[in-house]
Amino acid sequence: MPDRDADVAVGIVANPASGRDIRRLVAQASVFPTTEKADMVQRILAGLAATGVDSALLSVDLGGISAGVLRARNRRRPGADPPWPHVTFLDEDVPTNSAQDTRNAVGRMLDAGARVVICLGGDGTARVAASAILDHPAPTGARRDVPLMALSTGTNNVFPRLREATVAGVAAGLVATGAVDPATATTRARILDVDAGDRRERALVDVGVCAAHFVGSRALWDPTAVSEIYCAFAEPDAVGLSSIAGLICPSPREKPQGVVLRLGSVDSAPVVVRAPIAPGVVLPVGVLDWCVLRSGEARPVTATSGVIAVDGEREIELHGDRAASVRLRDDGSLCVDIAAVMSEAAGEGLLRSHH
Amino acid sequence: MTDTLPTPVPGGLDAQRLREAYRTMRTIRAFEERLHEEFASGDIPGFVHLYAGEEASATGVCMHLDDRDSIASTHRGHGHCIAKGVDVKAMMAEIYGRRTGACQGKGGSMHIADLSKGMLGANGIVGGGPPLICGTALASKQQNTGGVGVAFFGDGASNQGTTLESLNLASVWGLPAIFVAENNGFAEATASAWSVAADNIADRAAGFGIPGVIVDGFDFFAVHEAAGEAIERARGGGGPTLIEVKFTRYYGHFEGDQQSYRLDEVKQARETVDCLKAFRSRVTGTGLLDEAGLESIDGEVFALIDAAVAEAKQAPRPTRSDLETDVYVSY
Structure with a gap:
């Protein structure tokens, strides 16, 4: 079980380029505007805060997602808006507008001790994020088995799940805080x-x-x-x-x-x-x-x-x-099974209280 | 199972077409690099805005166009002119303000036009091109020519009412119009990341009910493929498309721009991203073209630019009597 005394951090990497390729033209692929991705991040933040996550580590992009979240954070009304965890923008690396940005962000998240990495994108983004986790060694040289939660904002979404971001944030928070055991809440991808x-x-x-x-x-x-x-x-x-x-x-x-x-x-x-x-x-x-x-x-x-x-x-x-x-x-990423996490939360009454 | 590569290659890009693409991109690059040097000498009147770094956009789009089609350009228009087939020597003479120029030396860099080539003009008015293209696209549709209109515009123009109204009109009327937003990151000195709400220009297409796609502007093949699909769709009656081409201009907004608003790594973009170098390594890597063939194209292009500059410098300037020609009403 994770050490609950330490700061609980969750990483969120969002790809500004996902869901914008030529399939909008040659097919009727769905459009995932930047504003919707920024809104999804905010819904995730609300879910994370509700489960006691202290800190969110957010990727920085030139496509406007991190800028949208920053604007929203600066306009938040104390007491009126639902709480967020502390948000840290991972701005140490100069954005390259390429997959390298996703790799850099995931590396920073793992270095900072993120307990779950949430990835917003399509199959392509999930692939890069999963590889970044697999390739990132712990300081001891051991592999860091941080669970990945891939949410769909892309085109051919087979690997990432199309889920409501608020629920995804709650599920990620339950795994990150240790309320749900990662062993029962994750599956191993190939x-x-x-x-x-x-x-x-x-x-x-x-x-x-x-x-x-x-x-x-x-x-x-x-x-x-x-x-x-x-x-x-x-x-x-x-x-x-x-x-x-x-x-x-x-x-x-x-x-x-x-x-x-x-x-x-x-x-x-x-x-x-x-x-x-x-x-x-x-x-x-x-x-x-x-x-x-x-x-x-x-x-x-x-x-x-x-x-x-x-x-x-x-x-x-x-x-x-x-x-x-x-x-x-068969030794791919650990992936958070949102349905299993929420099922466990319901069964164990993790989100329930009584008067 | 077959292990041979079937032909035709996508978009009909056989060796001949690839050579054409390379020649066009090289011509634009050489034209602009030369102007960068020549402008400093003080012989060229007015402003010039260089297209270097953006060659894959004009080339990848215009390779799909023919005499039925028209394009509208911007203040950064040399690349569009060359890609649409305007005579390079006439362009150079125009920029030097000579009578042998494409517009008899009266327009200069920002007003090069050649209606015989379907080039409606470089345009000093930001957002001036899209309404023009709605006009030509409407004409093509009414006359059933199969022609399309292509408006090139920048990230600054993407915020102009003229552009947004044109997108709306083109969608409502189902016009064969292609809107190519060349997002080079800065409108003069204003960052598009700051000035374009929602950041992706292509995102706005959804609000007009048309497809919007983003392509890597340093990748000729990506631009060529997306533009080909959009143009084929428009020719077939499928209506307009918005294509956002993302890249970086190599030089400042205009020649002489000190660029205090750009980071050094952006100003040095040519060191890491170059559509010509990328094109070259890919076509030689696949064995479709060889280095010697490309170098011979380089030589021919450099000779053409040398001749264009030499002839432009020798050509006569317009005289006072030319003031009253080429106008609608002569007073």
Whole structure:
């Protein structure tokens, strides 16, 4: 159990770029404005304060989220507004407007002793935050197993949960203060390691290999260009590449294995599935075959040219001279299970009092 | 399973098109770098606002355009002119205020226009371009030409009523209009992070019921792909799109700007982010183009700029009698 005598801190990292990519244009993806992200942070703060969290460590961005929270803090009316924990803006690093900002912020949070890291973004942001936690060593060199709570403000949200931020803040607070035991309130995610020579990436949900020369605007929405998909898990009610597997050969999050699919032409593939591969886009996809992706097994990527997408975003340009491989690991991040935390809180009467 | 890369490549970017893209970006960069030097000599009248660093935006958008299409530009308009095909020598002569210029030397840097190329003009009025584009887009729609109008504007103009009214009108009328917000972080000396409420210009699209996307302005491929989708959508009757291109200008607001409002690391942005260097490493990395071919384009571009400056300096200036030409009413 965490030491309740020490200051209880929770980190909140919010990605200003999530939910703004080209899928607003090529599909009808939802818009997540900066103002809504800033409002979500404030709702989380209210939830954290209600459970006794002393301090919130907030990422700083040039997209206006931290600025919005700062403005709100400066306009707070003492006594009239619900309490917040003390808010510290992590402004030591110069923002780069890239994923590095998320990595820097999570590193600072862990250094400052955050007991939970809350991440606002899509699958891409959650991937970066999870990696930052996995890669951040404690001063002793041991791994710091700080739980991650990924909340959805992105596009293809398979990994992060679409939850009301107030409840998420309460749940994070219950875990951070030790009111709920992290062992019963968290689950261990799996992760896909992509090794392409000098480029390494991770994915929380899926890795896709597509025929394109360039990363371009990153998003992936044309299934005819995709030849292979590797899924850490595949749910029938997902959106994105993993939905193709989810509708043919589902593989639950809890199961210690994933699935690999090879895609082909809709005209000749033995199986054709209509899959929601992007918001507003349900298309027939030809599937040649599929098999189980076992944990620990490094699978070579068949294509030697093209682009590898992780969690729906094109990231690595293959140049033919380097072979890529994908490996499923079962030692990913600890993730807060909001439903389990709130269920425990209700069962144990943690938020209840009697007169 | 196939391990070969099917063609065509996205957006039709074959080797020939990639060379064109590189040539356009290199021409803009070389044009602006040269003006940066020449302006200091005092031969150039008026102000110049340089587009260096922002080349991927004009190029990535205008590569999708043809003679049916028109663009409206800003005070920082050289890049848009070059990308839309305005003659580089005529541009240079115009900036030098010579009779051989694109506007007979009467407009200068901030008023270069070439209607024959669908270039409606650089524009000294902040937020002046978007209403013009609503006009050309309406004409294209009425005449069913398939043409689109593209308004380039900055973060400062994103706060102007003209821009917001144009977004509304374009949405209500379903116009084939593309609004490209070039957010370089500062409107003159005012930070967009301070002056643009809600910070992302693209966020405002939702309020007008149109798509709004953000792209990395240092990445030609990202701009090219987003612009291609938006323009194809507009040509097909899908209506307007707002694209916010985020980047940093390499030079000050105007030549001579002391830039006391920018941090040193922002002023040194070219050391870390350069659309030309990134383009070069990616096209050579994939083996689509080779270094020698790109260097030969560089050589041709530098020779063109040398010739443009030399010819501009030799060209005659407008005379007093030219005052009464090219006007609607001659008094």
